[in-house]
Amino acid sequence: MTECPECASKQVQIEMKFDPNTKHFICKKCGLFATREQISDIKYKLNRREKTREDKHDEYRDWWQSSKKEKQG
Numbered sequence: 897m898t899e900c901p902e903c904a905s906k907q908v909q910i911e912m913k914f915d916p917n918t919k920h921f922i923c924k925k926c927g928l929f930a931t932r933e934q935i936s937d938i939k940y941k942l943n944r945r946e947k948t949r950e951d952k953h954d955e956y957r958d959w960w961q962s963s964k965k966e967k968q969g
Contacts, residue, residue, distance in 0.1 A: 901938040902926050 900923035903910040912921035912928070912935075922929050930938070947955075 898932070898935060900926060900928055901935055901942060902928050905942050 898912045898914075898921050900910045900912050900921075903923060903925050908925070910923055910925045912923050914921050920929050920931055921935060
């Protein structure tokens with residue numbers, strides 16, 4: 897089964913139902929109605945999102961806590 901990309905981005909895993917008549921997947925929770933290609937595009941866009949301020953802070957904290965040898969290399 898395919899998982900809903902919209903619900904998965906909110907940390908909820910919901911399986912989508914396939915409608916053979918229309919060849920679309922339907923999410924029972926959020927109502928997303930999309931083809932397999934559209935779902936793939938949505939997942940790709942969600943994975944490509946820009947780094948948020950929180951992500952940048954996490955990277956800086958990790959860098960700061962690393963040893964001097966790692967910082968120089």
